[in-house]
Amino acid sequence: MPVLDGQGFFMELERRHPELRRRVAFLTGDVLNADKRESLARTGAPTLMKPFDLDEIRRVVRRVASCGRGDASREAAGKGLRPS
Numbered sequence: 001m002p003v004l005d006g007q008g009f010f011m012e013l014e015r016r017h018p019e020l021r022r023r024v025a026f027l028t029g030d031v032l033n034a035d036k037r038e039s040l041a042r043t044g045a046p047t048l049m050k051p052f053d054l055d056e057i058r059r060v061v062r063r064v065a066s067c068g069r070g071d072a073s074r075e076a077a078g079k080g081l082r083p084s
Contacts, residue, residue, distance in 0.1 A: 006026050006027075006028075007036075007039055007040070007043070010024055010026075010043055010045065021043075021045070022045075022064075022067035023064055023067060024043075024045045024064070025045055025046045025047070025048065025060050025061075025063075025064045026040055026043070026045055026046070026047040026048070027047075027048045027050070027052075028040065028047060028048070028049060028050065029049070029050035031049050031050075046060045046063050046064065048060055
């Protein structure tokens, strides 16, 4: 991404809106970079590694969609955010 990579976005999201951190999933094709793999693992967010199949996408989307349906969504709405 031109200005901020996915991990940078996640760090900024944690800083500004930590209640939304469980609503993030990563998609990467960089499976050879050990530092990147470790960094992604530390986030606790689900990660799809390219290539992936439709069942993997469904599993990750269900996981992310089911997180934060309670308090985090209400908190975000109270801040004028629209969690997806």
